[in-house]
Amino acid sequence: MKKALIFLSLAVSVVACKQSQEPKNETADMYEASELSQTMRDMVEYSKLVREQIRNDEQVSPVPEHIWNLKKAEGTRDEHLEDAFQALADPYLEALKGLKTGDSNAYYYSKSIAACKACHSSYCGGPLQVINQLGL
Numbered sequence: 432m433k434k435a436l437i438f439l440s441l442a443v444s445v446v447a448c449k450q451s452q453e454p455k456n457e458t459a460d461m462y463e464a465s466e467l468s469q470t471m472r473d474m475v476e477y478s479k480l481v482r483e484q485i486r487n488d489e490q491v492s493p494v495p496e497h498i499w500n501l502k503k504a505e506g507t508r509d510e511h512l513e514d515a516f517q518a519l520a521d522p523y524l525e526a527l528k529g530l531k532t533g534d535s536n537a538y539y540y541s542k543s544i545a546a547c548k549a550c551h552s553s554y555c556g557g558p559l560q561v562i563n564q565l566g567l
């Protein structure tokens with residue numbers, strides 16, 4: 432019974448997160464994205480840009496400054512205060528540091544996307560659909 436409850440609350444939190452990122456509609460204006468949501472959206476855009484640059488054998492753009500502050504960005508449900516969140520953010524930021532050096536960009540880019548997946552397997556699963564499309 433206890434196990435079922437834990438499972439249920441986990442399922443609910445996954446759904447709650449998914450709702451927050453449904454496609455834009457007329458109520459989207461009323462929903463104010465958290466700092467963390469906004470950072471995530473920028474991470475998606477930056478990933479798409481880098482993927483394109485790697486595919487075209489171009490130089491990779493520098494990481495937007497505020498993405499480095501990921502661990503301090505306030506989440507809708509204060510996720511940024513949780514140890515699990517902090518721990519899962521590290522591999523992502525580490526992967527980005529690899530990109531900065533300009534060497535082995537494809538390797539570090541793939542690592543960064545794996546880090547998105549790892550965190551989203553623990554937190555909200557909704558964005559996994561978006562993340563799965565970011566592979567090289």
Ligand code: HEC
Pocket residue numbers: 448451452464465466467468469471472474475478505506507508510516517518519520521523543544546547548550551554555558561562565
């Ligand atoms: C350390 C954990 C963590 C990592 C790493 C992470 N995310 Fe997230 N992501 C979250 C959390 C928590 C939220 C919910 C934020 C909120 O609701 O305030 C979120 C929200 C999102 C959203 C929904 C944003 C919205 O519009 O509300 C998208 C899309 C997303 N992440 C994509 C990504 C992508 C792509 C990556 C990798 C480039 C990534 N995430 C890496 C934890 C993470």
